[in-house]
């Protein structure tokens with residue numbers, strides 16, 4: 001099957017999760033049929049489009065690995081072509097010049113609306129006169145009778161009575177196209193075979209259908225996917241997590257997790273485990289996308305992220321953890337490598353891992369004393385004893401730290417619980433939840449001595 005799809009965002013804001021999911025479904029469908037996935041920036045609305053938004057969309061897609069084929073198409077570069085097509089429709093009698101002022105137009109629209117009729121301009125049936133230089137718009141001449149039917153790959157067969165469709169504007173008085181015209185002309189010129197987009201565009205599809213028909217162009221296949229809603233069922237907004245995908249990156253989510261979560265919004269990607277982009281590319285079915293809207297749930301996203309933190313190559317995770325840390329980086333890297341399997345058990349995001357691993361840094365173990373916190377003299381002498389015991393050992397000793405520790409416990413005739421809490425506090429500052437023996441092993445004898453000396457030498461004790 002010949003497949004050419006496109007993602008066509010308007011660059012008026014960041015790439016939010018809804019847009020990312022549309023891009024994702026286009027991407028998966030394309031890969032499944034070995035087609036082409038194109039990117040078009042719909043920047044005809046110059047007042048609302050920004051370069052920052054364009055950059056955010058491009059880098060958001062890059063981060064998600066939703067790589068497009070070919071060069072990016074900028075819709076605003078095609079305005080002459082759009083105008084030519086409007087003129088062609090004018091010539092073929094499927095469009096007309098309308099000279100109404102805004103007030104006149106609103107008045108007529110209201111009158112027609114009251115009668116349950118679609119907007120028709122009185123200029124629809126007038127012969128236009130080339131002499132008339134007043135500003136005008138070009139409107140499509142919609143049929144008055146019959147139905148428009150669309151066979152949508154997700155919504156099934158949907159139709160609307162033609163007397164519900166306005167004579168909408170194709171070309172504005174400044175010769176710039178409306179969204180409705182530009183989108184059809186560009187999709188045709190780019191050879192788009194399948195239009196996959198949010199179902200808020202379904203109503204536009206009925207209108208766009210007529211532009212194709214009047215130009216004798218093949219209507220592409222449509223797939224209108226249900227929107228993502230917030231947990232409470234209302235339209236997804238920032239409050240529900242409709243943030244830019246890069247904000248999720250900042251929060252410590254992996255792109256695999258975002259993709260895997262988003263593909264499950266509308267399509268059941270897998271019965272068992274979260275799957276990756278490449279796995280999904282082999283099995284994606286647009287027809288298997290449901291018609292009802294899905295709800296965005298940040299806890300599910302976190303669960304998926306915990307899963308991918310464990311399956312991702314540890315090297316990549318470590319690099320993400322230390323990307324902003326320059327202190328003792330090599331030592332720190334080794335320690336994180338050792339600690340990672342334990343830290344990862346409790347983490348949902350990279351940021352959780354960053355927080356949980358601060359004590360591994362060379363200078364981040366200082367005990368934060370609470371006002372009423374004090375070691376009693378017995379605790380203190382035990383801590384000093386352990387430090388001295390280690391000091392007397394040959395640091396290069398190949399014996400595991402666990403053995404040294406156990407020997408020392410026997411020597412002092414105490415149990416781990418008699419020292420555990422205080423030792424953990426002196427070594428990690430915050431009381432990391434990792435098993436104490438693992439903490440000793442991760443830090444190593446030299447660092448344990450250093451930390452005990454530092455914290456025990458402070459006057460607050």
Ligand code: GLU
Nearest residue numbers: 008009010042183197201
């Ligand atoms: N530019 C439109 C939007 O961002 C999408 C157009 C389309 O997919 O047809 O909503």
